[in-house]
Amino acid sequence: MAEKMLKFIDIPQRMPEKRDTDERRHDFNEIYREFDDQEARTQASRCSQCGIPFCQVHCPVQNNIPDWLRLTAEGRLEEAYAVSQATNNFPEICGRICPQDRLCEGNCVIEKGFHSVTIGSVEKYITDTAWEKGWVKPVTPAREREESVGIIGGGPAGLAAAEELRRRGYKVTVYDRHDRMGGLLIYGIPGFKLEKDVVMRRTRLLEEAGIELKSNFAVGRDAGLDELRQRHDAVLIATGVYKARDLELPGSGLGGVHQALDYLIAANRKGLGDKVPEFDSGLLDARGKHVVVIGGGDTAMDCVRTAIRQEAASVTCMYRRDRENMPGSMREVRNAEEEGVHFEWLSAPRALLGDDSISGVRAIRMRLSRPDSSGRQTPKPIPETDFTLRADMVIKALGFDPEDVPRLFGCPELEVTRWGTVKIDHRSMMTPLEGVFAAGDIVRGASLVVWGIRDGRDAAENIHKYLLSRRTLQAASA
Ligand code: FAD
Ligand code: SF4
Ligand code: SF4
Numbered sequence: 001m002a003e004k005m006l007k008f009i010d011i012p013q014r015m016p017e018k019r020d021t022d023e024r025r026h027d028f029n030e031i032y033r034e035f036d037d038q039e040a041r042t043q044a045s046r047c048s049q050c051g052i053p054f055c056q057v058h059c060p061v062q063n064n065i066p067d068w069l070r071l072t073a074e075g076r077l078e079e080a081y082a083v084s085q086a087t088n089n090f091p092e093i094c095g096r097i098c099p100q101d102r103l104c105e106g107n108c109v110i111e112k113g114f115h116s117v118t119i120g121s122v123e124k125y126i127t128d129t130a131w132e133k134g135w136v137k138p139v140t141p142a143r144e145r146e147e148s149v150g151i152i153g154g155g156p157a158g159l160a161a162a163e164e165l166r167r168r169g170y171k172v173t174v175y176d177r178h179d180r181m182g183g184l185l186i187y188g189i190p191g192f193k194l195e196k197d198v199v200m201r202r203t204r205l206l207e208e209a210g211i212e213l214k215s216n217f218a219v220g221r222d223a224g225l226d227e228l229r230q231r232h233d234a235v236l237i238a239t240g241v242y243k244a245r246d247l248e249l250p251g252s253g254l255g256g257v258h259q260a261l262d263y264l265i266a267a268n269r270k271g272l273g274d275k276v277p278e279f280d281s282g283l284l285d286a287r288g289k290h291v292v293v294i295g296g297g298d299t300a301m302d303c304v305r306t307a308i309r310q311e312a313a314s315v316t317c318m319y320r321r322d323r324e325n326m327p328g329s330m331r332e333v334r335n336a337e338e339e340g341v342h343f344e345w346l347s348a349p350r351a352l353l354g355d356d357s358i359s360g361v362r363a364i365r366m367r368l369s370r371p372d373s374s375g376r377q378t379p380k381p382i383p384e385t386d387f388t389l390r391a392d393m394v395i396k397a398l399g400f401d402p403e404d405v406p407r408l409f410g411c412p413e414l415e416v417t418r419w420g421t422v423k424i425d426h427r428s429m430m431t432p433l434e435g436v437f438a439a440g441d442i443v444r445g446a447s448l449v450v451w452g453i454r455d456g457r458d459a460a461e462n463i464h465k466y467l468l469s470r471r472t473l474q475a476a477s478a
Contacts, residue, residue: 005073008046013115014039021338025308028191028271030096031335032121037075040125044072047117050109055119058107060454061088065104065119072122081130084123089160089457090202092131093185094450095124096194099298099329103450131201138209141169147467150175150232152219155183156449157440158238159203160456161463162211168464172211173232177218180272181206183240185449187265190302192309193332196272225409229435233470234463237422237431237438238456239405241446245398247294251352252396258284260299260397267306286312290390292361293317294349295397301332303395304341315341316389320348320366320379348379350386352394361389400446421445429455429462435470437463 016032016039018024024031035043047069055065064083071080084091100106100120108116130136149165151158154176162172180186181203186196207213219225219239228235244259246252266284269276278284286307293303296319307315317336319326322345326333337343346366353360365385368377402420406412415423415432422431422438429437439455441447 005045005047005049005070008048008110008117011042011046013046013118014043015118016121018335018338021340024192025339026311028267028309030195031192032096034128035121035125040122041073041075043118044069044122046110047073048110054107054109055104055117059104060448060450061094061457063087063091063104063123068126069117069119069122072126077126077129078133078135080126081135084126085130085136088450089163089453090156090449091123092127092198093156093194093202094453095120095122095127096198097189098448098450099331101330136205138205139163139167140209141167143169145169145171145467147171147233147471148173148231149234149236149463149467150228151236151238152176152225152228153183153238153240153440153442154178154181154203154213154215155238155240155440156185156452157240157456157459158183158236159206160453161236161238161439161460162456163206163209164457164460165463166206166209166211168460170464170467173214174206174211175214175217175219175223175228177216177221179215181213181215187268188261188299188302190264190268190306191271192305193302196268220408220410225411225414225433225436229433233467234435234437236459236463237405237409237436237442238440238452238459239403240441241400241402241421243401243403243420244396245401247349247352247396247398249349249351251354251358254352254354254358255356256354256358256392257352257394257396260293260295260303260395261400263303263395264299264306267310286310286315286393288313289392290314291316291393291395292389292391293395293397294361295319295399296321297327297397297399298329298332299399300395300397301328301336303397304336305332305339307393307395308336308339308341312393314390316344316391317341318344318347318349318361318363318389320346321368321377322346325368325377344389346379347387348381352391353388358391358394361391361394363387363389402442402445405442419445428466429459430466435466437466 068080068083104119105116148171151174182199185199266279291307291312351362365382366379406414439459440452
């Protein structure tokens with residue numbers, strides 16, 4: 001077995017090929033081609049099977065990476081899949097969209113001088129193969145249980161919790177205010193990072209497992225939290241964060257200035273074949289426009305690359321720090337640059353210009369201060385460096401805060417932190433309301449899909465413990 005591995009010295013790192021820029025700029029299909037079987041085996045064999053695998057330590061779901069790499073290198077793919085899905089409900093999704101450079105691959109010990117093992121691409125390959133071969137099956141509980149759990153939010157946190165609770169035999173209902181399940185996987189993240197049928201085959205599988213998926217059901221509108229607590233023995237809040245941060249600038253309310261998620265949802269819906277009046281009217285379509293996206297995170301990268309595919313006349317990303325200090329994944333920045341996005345680093349908007357509609361962005365150059373005691377550099381404006389960019393469409397991608405969940409759910413007893421996230425006891429994941437748990441971005445603040453999965457799994461475990469102990473107490477007092 002050992003001689004099959006440790007090949008990182010002789011075999012160079014190879015990522016799956018990217019489609020040609022000229023080709024991929026014109027569609028919303030994923031940009032990476034698949035590994036073939038031989039390539040996946042060869043790349044997996046570069047792993048040196050560390051005794052203390054730092055890749056695993058830095059994977060939020062603690063995937064047993066060395067084991068599934070070894071099994072892949074040995075051609076034992078079905079076993080590799082069994083190991084990989086044991087810790088991760090959606091491995092093929094993480095393989096596609098985790099920022100691996102900051103997580104598993106960024107901590108691979110052979111990085112120095114040799115480049116890390118391509119963990120994410122192998123994970124994607126294993127699970128895509130498992131789907132092709134029919135190894136991915138709906139969970140079948142060993143026993144059915146009486147109790148039911150209601151989950152508010154069908155994003156990665158809610159869906160991972162749903163699958164884990166169903167595995168333990170609970171009746172599970174997921175409520176989501178959208179017409180499709182998946183949360184940001186379906187309506188936030190564009191198809192060129194994550195094709196939509198990859199998400200939809202997962203939600204179909206959950207239905208096949210007996211999970212009830214109630215879409216078009218907004219808690220706070222169609223039912224209050226109290227009503228759900230009456231219906232279910234436990235409730236999980238996994239509603240994500242959706243209140244867009246705004247620009248406090250002159251001209252922010254001009255026509256043609258949009259929030260990132262409105263823009264991305266319209267583009268995703270269009271791709272899914274829906275009727276989207278705001279897109280069809282041209283309002284949220286970047287075609288032929290000079291587009292400026294303000295912000296430097298993953299959402300901003302998704303917006304600029306969407307605008308490129310909609311055949312904008314020009315696409316500029318404006319960010320107040322430099323390339324090295326982008327919050328977004330460096331891989332996505334490189335992809336955006338290749339696709340023709342222009343970056344205005346170290347610059348910040350001062351005013352949005354126009355009469356009724358946007359015609360330009362006045363901006364100023366920035367510099368970074370010396371690092372403070374925490375190492376962070378603050379951007380400062382450089383006097384008299386104003387400049388103007390032409391713009392017929394401006395997209396604000398400045399991040400998200402939580403909505404006011406206690407007010408929305410008509411439940412003032414729910415507590416929130418000073419950031420507005422739902423307060424939980426971090427050991428039990430329960431809110432101050434008996435039997436009401438919370439997980440995912442609504443607890444952490446805007447985060448990552450893989451952290452949502454981890455939280456959903458942990459919440460399921462905690463809900464299971466709670467229901468077991470409640471049952472024991474009821475039996476004792478009967
Ligand atoms: P969400 O995915 O937000 O799901 C919450 C669900 O709750 C939604 O479906 C919503 O409709 C529903 N809901 C909300 N309120 C109610 C209510 N009152 N009643 C019923 N349902 C309700 N992460 C990565 O790891 N990689 C990436 O490449 C990446 N790209 C991103 C790109 C964009 C544009 C954005 C915005 C985020 C991105 N993220 C990425 C972050 C990631 O998508 C989130 O961290 C993750 O989806 C959070 O999961 P969640 O289940 O907590 O919430
Ligand atoms: Fe890496 Fe994400 Fe997969 Fe973990 S889940 S191994 S962090 S790609
Ligand atoms: Fe293999 Fe790198 Fe993980 Fe070590 S850190 S087990 S070499 S993938």
